[in-house]
Amino acid sequence: MGIADEREKDAREKAIDDWLPITSSRNAKWWYSAFHNVTAMVGAGVLSVPYAMAGLGWRTAVTPLSHGQLRFTRASNQTCIIHSYKAATTSGRVFAFLSALGDVAFAYASHNVVLEIQATIPSTPEKPSKAPMWKGVIFAYIVVALCYFPVAVIGYWMFGNSVADNILITLEKPRWVIAAANMFVVIHVIGSYQIYAMPVFDMLESLLVKKLKFAPSFKLRLITRTLYAAFTMFIGMLIPFFGSLLGFLGGLVFAPTTYFLPCIMWLAVYKPRRFSLSWFANWICIILGLALMILAPIGALRQIILSAKTYKLFS
Secondary structure, three states: OOHHHHHHHHHHHHHHHHHOHHHHOOOOOHHHHHHHHHHHHOOHHHHHHHHHHHHHOOHHHHHHHOOOOOOOEEEEOOEEEEOOOOOOOHHHHHHHHHHHHHHHHHHOOOHHHHHHHHOOOOOOOOOOOHHHHHHHHHHHHHHHHHHHHHHHHHHHHHHHHHOOOOHHHHOOOOHHHHHHHHHHHHHHHHHHHHHHHHHHHHHHHHHHHHHOOOOOOHHHHHHHHHHHHHHHHHHHHHOOOHHHHHHHHHHHHHHHHHHHHHHHHHHHHHOOOOOOHHHHHHHHHHHHHHHHHHHHHHHHHHHHHHHHHHOOOOO
16 A cells, blocks of 8 residues: 555545544533533433432431421321332332432433543643543532432422422422423433434444445434434333333443443552552442442332333333
8 A cells, every 4th residue: 555545544534533423523611511511411310319319218308398307297288298218118118229329320420421521622741631621520510419409309308209200290280380391301301312322423423434434424414313313212202111210220321330430440540559548439439339230220120020010101
């Protein structure tokens, strides 16, 4: 292969990399990181956080709102609201607790796309991308806390253990609030879907262009992404068990990318001194994350099996 051929090949590969979604943009700022992390994190998971609190039995979370009572009932419009565990048996409480941990893990699930977000930030040895990325992540978590904690605490306080796995289902009035909340959820999911699907889009388009030799074009991108979005929408409409599925995926899929895989990579790269503080901290996260990955799907799968007789497809 001559020099001209090599240059032509390099130019063609560069053109493909410039066309692919993840490798094309390298001009993002720290607020891009903050915006995309918030968009990826605050999503459907926030709707199940009050339900997770009911499964966890966190009555102490509502103590300041209940004048110091750890367990109480509140009558409002002839409705008795109980703040205690949802399950009546010990085994049911244990499995509900495990499933609720999966819900919480799902709610804080943007770590699997963090590297793709950071890849859009320019990086040089003098100005590495980790500085603006870290700034954006800190800002994002502040925003996430402001979104999650009010929904979790107030939602559980208002509805107790009768809260549904989607708090919008539990709401009955006013209807305009419910309609507005659902509209904002749709708007948000449209944005967060793009972030979560971007690695898949990049993989599919890389396969089509590099392996199957399709020519990069807007038409190819439109058809590929439309078919993928239609397929995932069909699966989402087909599956009726929203809350249990969040717990299952939160434990099985998001716990590794949130807890122990980053710690394993950090230990492999930096090799801290054995038995040092950072070594212990990372191994604790690895052990807890691995336990969460194993136990949370078990609790969620039990919930799915017990409720299977009431499920209807597309419900």
